[in-house]
Amino acid sequence: MSTLSEPLAPEGLDAWRRLPVKQQPEWPDADALADVTADLAAQPPLVFAGEADTLRERLAAASRGEAFLLQGGDCAETFSELSADNIRDKIKTILQMAVVLTYGASMPIIKMGRMAGQYAKPRSSGTETRDGVSLPAYRGDIINGFEFSPSSRTPDPRRLLEAYRNSASTLNLIRAFTSGGFADLRLVHEWNRGFLRNPAYAQYEAFAAEIDRAIRFMHAAGADFDGLRTVEFFSSHEGLLLDYERPLTRVDSRTGDAYDCSAHFLWIGERTRELDGAHVDFFSRVRNPIGVKLGPTATGQDAIGLMDSLNPDGEAGRLTFITRMGAPKVRELLPDLIEAVRADGRPVTWVCDPMHGNGFTSSNGYKTRRFSDVIEEVRGFFDVHRELGTVPGGLHVELTGDDVTEVLGGAEHIDDHSLGRRYQTLVDPRLNHQQSLEMAFLVADMLRVS
Template sequence: AAQQPRWPDPRRAADVADLLHRAAPVVTATRTARLREELAAVARGEAFLLQGGDCAESFTENTDAHKTANLRTLVDMAGVLARRTGLPVVKIARMAGQYAKPRSRDVDAHGLPSYRGDLVNSAEPTLAARTPDPARMLRAHADAADATALIRRLGDGALPEAREVFVSHEALILDYERSSLTVDDSGPEPRLASGLGHFLWIGERTRQLDGAHVAFAALLANPVGLKIGPGTTPEEALAYVRRLDPHVEPGRLTLISRMGHTRIRDVLPPIVEKVAASGHEVVWQCDPMHANTYTAAGGFKTRKVDEIADEIAGFFEVHRRIGTHPGGIHLELTGDPVTECVGGAAGTAEADLPARYRTACDPRLNGDQARELARTVAALATDGVEPRKAAVLR
């Protein structure tokens, strides 16, 4: 298993995992089954998938105000997409578990262990804070449960649209992911169901076909996603599909392309053609964030809204040309008025980045930029295409 923390005391980590195993699940099997049905509709071209939220959740930002702002942004974007396309929009938040992040180096520029998300260690630049602490998994689980409770409260009150929001995170730290599994025998064969999130995905850095993360995802009854970067070959993509969707279930697998705006039009077509020819009905989703990151002159990692929009445009162009359904987008965003990405109607420039640069890891679209992007995506989705009349998913 790649990207795993080196716990100083493995016995303590095992004790924490045992406590987590006895804790109540964060999500219910009924809601996870509902998401499987809705993603099947996306795979058939009858719905659109909008997924978004923080790059990495943090314990300090685990406030009702922050989470509500993120959820409001997500449902506002979904409303724009639904009205313009005539399609139901499946809403999945990067929330209630997105507490761990893969890193390209084990040690940072100051010689300290890299920050791997609040589930593992702290961003504070001291050796003690950066030492992996398994007890942080307990805090992550408790905060995740609080987040799903908030979604229910908002859905019953101030934000009714939130009741249809599912939660998701990258299945990265396997000690945590293994802690909340039950047997689900409702499908073609018995599988393990995760109680930690409705939807889990495998990242670009842990998608080794013979690795532990893909093996773990193959066992799950939950719908799963897989990030595929510009180095993915059509043959590899097909191997992933056969491994993770052995029973050819529509919507069981979401392939999340993260190619970069300069490469998607060249790299993605042969992958789509190969998978489509296999008969598997996957959800095709575009992550236009990760391959468009660069470091600005002031040292801040950032992304340009125009380049994010261009990758999404390329994603739609590829699928329109091949005749497949451009099923959704996957964004890092927040409803807070941050200055982390460049561009948008407000004209955020690189010089503005230090003003409100608050992300725990990668730069996020702010609420205004995210809503603007939703209008751009809606225009791309309906360009030259009559809005489809689709029944609301029940």
């Protein structure tokens, strides 16, 4: 059995320090940062090598059309919202969506949370100005506070340790919820039946009735196995803050490979995917499955360069491309990317992020998205893959288990005026519980015909 430790690092693991690195805070006290990162390096890993290897196998199946990824959770986790109820409700939402998608796809759904580490966020500007006062931008609770004051906005390395402790607590609860009766398929389906009692969702009743018949058949046939009662659930976050990711990197004593043990799956954002940058270099040297966000400026050449850097040997499940084009552009821009990757021949897992390309500011000043645009980007993603004969491998969604009002539309018709009722996000708007389940039913229909 292999163990994870921090012996001599594999050659080159710290090469990123000599490269251009974007979206990092300006820490005011280098000695305090060094003390914190040394403390982090001595902490137990949050995840284990074998778990990351299992996820890589699951994502390889998704790249072949034998599984489908559902990745969901907060835009940015916050320390103040760390509670058993919040974690439970996010898991519950993802599990409910997964039941619907499993039936629609007739294949396993890989369940992954944007949880237990999604504390850092890239920003378009390093500063924020209010009433003539400029302060560092809020970069997520792992770096600084949201309150607009000098003390709150000054980056504080002690927050890295708090993020680690909170992530450990979150993972502990995730494992408890998903390994016990809470994740039982029959219970989750009952939750979905409760959702459908709202007349707004009557259009999905026939689909839900099919699932109900399938579950009753399994029960009548005496089916009772672990797959009904427990689920695999993986953690993920954007690997943005390298002063957090590097100290949590461990070496597998059996193979000598490095694993970033802050999460099972890390992704590189649209703003930090430069081929000669620090993020691509660092994540090229760890064995976790890795994702890269590709926006509307991404080219086929960019995609091939990322494959050369992050997965030169073409290992299935190692590299996931998460596309975020925007609903009006996805059918125009996605084909060239897919064609370039297909011509190369090395496998990738294609995943749709329908959230980040569809943001705008509402008439009353809220940063929001339209549910219809989110669904249209997913539909375009499936249409392009169907036309090209390639595999749509998953969905990456910002969501919450709460009854927030942050995204316009859906069957409950959230409008501009409604946004102010329960707009709670500190960064980007999320689908609420009802919108997330409505999305699952709509995507399940797409999966049935893809």
